[in-house]
Amino acid sequence: MKIFLQLGWFFKQEKKAYISGILILLFVAALQLIPPKIIGIIADDIHDRTMTTGILMTWIVVLVVVGLTMYVLRYYWRIMIFGSSVKLSRILRDRLYRHFTMMSPSFYQRSRIGDLMAHATNDLSAIQQTAGAGVLTLVDSLSTGGFVILAMAFTISWKLTLICLIPMPFMAMLTSWFGTMLHKSFHKAQEAFSSLNDKTQESITGIKVIKTFGQEQEDIEDFRKQSEDVVQKNITVAKIDSLYDPTISIIVGISFFLSITFGAKYVLNGELTIGELISFTTYLGLLIWPMLAFGWLFNIVERGRASYDRVATLLKEKVEIIDLQDALDIMPMGDLEYKIKKFTYPGETRPILKEIFFSLKKGETLGIVGKTGSGKTTLLKLLIREFEGYEGEILFGEKALQAYKLEKLREAIGYVPQDHFLFSATVAENIAFTDPEVSNDEIEMAAKLANIHEDILQFTDGYQTVVGERGVSLSGGQKQRISIARALLMNPEVLVLDDSLSAVDAKTEEAILSSLRQNREGKTTIITSHRLSAIQHANLILVLNDGKIVERGNHEELMEKDGWYKEMYLHQQLEELVEHGGHSYG
Known part of the structure; x- marks a missing residue:
């Protein structure tokens, strides 16, 4: 019966309903004693030949009244007790x-x-x-x-x-x-x-x-x-x-x-x-x-x-990411600065990030590249506080991320992850996920910036087309661009594209990046990509390897070094020239 003690908090909360229901239940239990007693009295009266029609009718009326009373009262205690259990x-x-x-x-x-x-x-x-x-x-x-x-x-x-x-x-x-x-x-x-x-x-x-x-x-x-x-x-x-x-x-x-x-x-x-x-x-x-x-x-x-x-x-599972008691209820703005000595995922021993130090001024674009598993996505997840426990700090507007309420921090960051997710709703509802009250014009503007507007118009019902569960009816590139449009509709202080252009061709990628450069002046953008053409216009490019920054600078500076960036860029340019018959979109 330990469960009733464990649920004590709820019984206290609903004590009026439970006490009323139990009292009625006890009264009904007491009423149940009457019919057997009456049956015994009737049997003895019949056996002793003292039973009369009047006495028999009286007992029958009593039995009917008792039965009806029990019927009504059972209805009420069921409502009280079962109604509370639903709560x-x-x-x-x-x-x-x-x-x-x-x-x-x-x-x-x-x-x-x-x-x-x-x-x-x-x-x-x-x-x-x-x-x-x-x-x-x-x-x-x-x-x-x-x-x-x-x-x-x-x-x-x-x-x-x-x-x-x-x-x-x-x-x-x-x-x-x-x-x-x-x-x-x-x-x-x-x-x-x-x-x-x-x-x-x-x-x-x-x-x-x-x-x-x-x-x-x-x-x-x-x-x-x-x-x-x-x-x-x-x-x-x-x-x-x-x-x-x-x-x-x-x-x-x-x-x-x-x-x-x-x-x-x-x-x-x-x-x-x-x-x-x-x-x-x-x-x-x-x-x-x-x-x-x-x-x-x-x-x-x-x-x-x-x-x-x-x-x-x-x-009882501990909530790992919580707001500080004095967290600021304002949206962060300003420069970004990473000062991370080391970060290790919970339950692991090998550090994923080591000696990550860089700053990014408000309105600049940061490009992050490197081999698969080099720590690019982890670097971004720390920014949106999906993980904590790192040695060091990340500053946003000269304040640590923890200084802001988590809700406000994430409102300031439009994050488009690698594993894009669409809800089983219309295209318009997916784009307007963060603000369902926005106008159709605003939805279309975000779609145009993400270079998906023309595709949407070709759908059976346009913006009212239901995309199916997880966007099953769309191509990978279409899902990526709708995810980007969803983030752009927020007009965030920081837009984060985590390898979010991998499923689009080079021409579409360049069109999207060109729109971002023209329409996000004064706003910060962070892009991770395996395709270096996506980040070559960035103010700062970081090359990661095994969780460390091994190269940094803009495109021109990195091309002057004989490092991984230059080697990979030339290799990708050669691939594009071969693929497009001598024309490169980079």
Whole structure:
């Protein structure tokens, strides 16, 4: 029953609804004692030949009134208790979603999407069930059982009551044992479901790759195995769960046998009347629900506890990137300056960046190039505070990045990542993602700057064309340019293009860069690229190798050195000349 203590914060929050619901529930449990007593009285009156039509009608009216009252009151306590449990699900779902949005990329690197989806669906459903049906079952089984036992003992026969309760301790021991096994089995079943969820999401997302490499049958077989694992683990849960009802039925049957055997003896001895024995057995019938409910309660509670433990563990994950208490609520502006001695990713030992020192004046363009894995993207992710924990500081407007609220910092930076992501919405909605209220003219202007406007006009519904999930209906170059348009619409202080022109041809690249140079005067731009023509007009170019700056300067200065930049630039120029028959766009 630890789960009820864990949910204490919620029960306090919703105490009015729960207290009202429980009080009504207790009143209904007390009303249930009336019909068996009346049935016993009627039986005795018939046996003693004292029953009249008037008396019988009176008792019938009482039974009808009691039945209707119980019906109405049950409606109200269900609304109060189940209504509150739905609120718990909503609160936890909101907390989870907020937590997800606040977590750093390192959290998503070590977490599976399927797990996170299972937490937000199956686990929350099990917790909601505990706060609703669990509370109901606990209170109803204890109150009904308690009232019935008291009525049996004090209004009929305490000796017969004790005899009939002899099997009960065995039920308590068995249900406790079943509950422990159920908790472990359900936890394993939930983990298996998370894995299946993750597999499904991964396969659907990567269906093009699966088909391209002809791995459909292998993927289907892998899915079948994981699906079978989920089935087997849930069968284990069902097997344990199925032990409850037979066990309780046997115990109830033994109690009935004892009541009839010893009750008949007491009637023959004159200690009980026929009507009292009938009332007693009817009361015993009322105990069937509390006993069954008690077994069901263990099922609900153990499922809820396993799910709550999983969700609580997730919510305890530390949010790594947070605002300082005195963080400035203003958008940063001004020069950028990197003073980083060393940066290592969490959980790793080898530094990714070393001795990164440079400054960039407001309105200038920075180009960053280097081999794959040299640290270019990492350098940019530190700017938008996706990661921290580096030795040194990064200044924006002569203040450390941490001096600004994270929201304001990211509003000042329009970041276009390598792995561009489009939502399953219209082209216009994707471009206007950061400001849905912008006009169509502003959306079109951003699209023109990104050199995607003409392409959009060729789409079936123009700007109202739905791009499909993750932009599946668009080419790589189109997705990149829509992502750039989305960032340009922000008109950010700093525009960051992280290899965001890799899928467009050299002519389109030059058109986009030319638009940026003309329309972003006074604004800072940072570009990383494997194609050196994209950064040759930059005020400062950094060449990275193994996390270090090995060359720096503008294009002309770097071409005077016999370094990696000059060698790679000449190599790429030669490739373009061959590809375009003697014409270069660089």
